[in-house]
Amino acid sequence: MSEDEAIRDIDAGKYRFYTSVSGHSVWIIIASHNGRRYLKTEADGYAPNNLLSLPECP
Numbered sequence: 439m440s441e442d443e444a445i446r447d448i449d450a451g452k453y454r455f456y457t458s459v460s461g462h463s464v465w466i467i468i469a470s471h472n473g474r475r476y477l478k479t480e481a482d483g484y485a486p487n488n489l490l491s492l493p494e495c496p
Contacts, residue, residue, distance in 0.1 A: 441476065445475055445476075445477065457488045457489060459488050459492075464488050465479065465480050466479055466480075467480055
């Protein structure tokens with residue numbers, strides 16, 4: 439699923455996504471910067487960035 443598809447499906451209420459790092463789960467939300475929408479995790483106070491710490495998809 440592409441980032442654009444995930445954003446569309448979150449907006450539509452079709453799916454909710456989360457990530458789990460070291461046993462700590464956090465919801466993925468939509469954010470916007472300079473008119474560009476992107477995915478990020480809710481603030482959880484843990485480092486590193488939850489999405490950036492995930493392995494690349496093949």
